Amino acid sequence: MRRRLAYYLPTIVVFVGGILLWELLVRALNIERFLLPRPTDIIGAFGDNWELLRNAGINTLVEAVGGFAIGLTAGLAAALATSRFAVARSALLPFAIAANAVPIVAFAPIMNNWFGVTSPLSKMMIVAVLVFFPVMINVVRGLVSADAATLELMRSYAASELQILRRVRIPAALPYFFTALKVGATLSLIGAIVGEYFGGASEALGRVIVESAAFLRFSTAWAAIIIAAALGIAFYLLITALERVAMPWHASVRGAREG
């Protein structure tokens, strides 16, 4: 416990020190509050608008997680299908890689139009499309990454395709899968908030940021940004924790545990 504290202490010092420095600099240099509010103002904004911020956080999180789940499911299904059939893989993967390079948030207004601007579903679909490609591409790579000797061993036992999938390909794909989840977790909050910028119900973090900024209530906008950041970090950490539970054997996790 003491060693852990010693490990995290520098981080805590930098964090607290940074906030103090921010507060002092804004005061000392007389920076205008609409440019950069003081930390104490932002804490005040949390108090004043707590209900709005809390509901906005919940709504945005629901959109992000719902869209994440849809994109994850579709990406996994597409990956399993394309890795199983080499023809499908060579036909579809180039498109998936190309589509992954397209700035998909640019389609956000279209999604709002298709699925209803006030419906959380339109934001979920934006998130789903964002999450879909990294999941599919990474998982396909993972499923075909099993090394040749391992496959030869399974062949020597005349193992079925399903046995090979379950015992070799899926475990070999897990590290790639978790990489995709981490990318997807970050993308899901970006997708939900950007989707909200283009319109929707007002109790959502994206709307709070846009509307507070429009009325020059920058400390409230900052409070919403902090909630969004905290949600993104929490989502990411949750997946890292799942990764440790799911594959304690993997070198990255092993190293982290031994270190």
Place this chain on the structure above:
Amino acid sequence: MSARLPADVGSVGVSGASPVASAGSSASGADRQIVAVRGVQKRFSIGGDTTLALEEVDLRVEAGEFVSLIGPSGCGKSTLLRIIGDLTAPSAGSVEVNGKPAHRARHDRDYGIVFQAPVLFDWRTIDSNVQLPLEIVGTPRRERAQRASEMLALVELSDFRRHHPWQLSGGMQQRAAIARALVLEPRLLLMDEPFGALDEMTRERMNDELLRIWERTGTTVIFVTHSIPEAVFLSSRVVIMSPRPGRITRIIPIDLPRPRDDATRETPRYFELVTEVREALRGGELRQPAQGKAADEAAGRLGT
């Protein structure tokens, strides 16, 4: 453990250098014959070029034998092993394992295989790695655990059953791979340079271990290696192969008495056989100009 061994196979194993592979296949020889390779050729096509990797290979291996395939790299010895295991198809000729076509034998799990790398799954414990073949054939859980623990006892890894592969040394990992290859109690064990990645000391210890396991189980072994001392120490017969196109140039019976141990490695007969294998490997074309020198050199190298 020993209760399940077929008695006849076990005794052949212990008797060691049996006069095997008499050219004719008599009626009684047919069921003792574990592997029959007939006229096997293998061509590889890379781009437009075709290389002949194996040309007209014939080989018979009888129950309980320990046969080593030795030759310079690129002579096709691993390819021959993989053809016997039906992991690659011959371009011509036929292979029978246990009296059936190689393809049938693979589907009947008639052989176990050990590669140069241990090929253990990092996400499984040692125990669970050894159980893998039993899972594939659908053995009930309780019997799986029972048989895996017998095999781990055989390779002396019982204390490490709950470890993961990365927590074990290279030699221990390879012992786990041997346990996995033997867990279905196949009549044939194929080994593709299994100790090639180990240091010399570990390799000698693994050789002793392997002989002990072979004598206990009576499994027939085909062993690919490029180490001459290893081939001589282990084998009942050493099969010499020529460089590309790979052919069997000579088969040298190894008449060292069994059981073999460290003392065997210091007997004059052992050195003679090592020299004989080394000279056979140098082959015909090198022979005339370098014969005397080759023998001297071989003897000199043994001293080190």
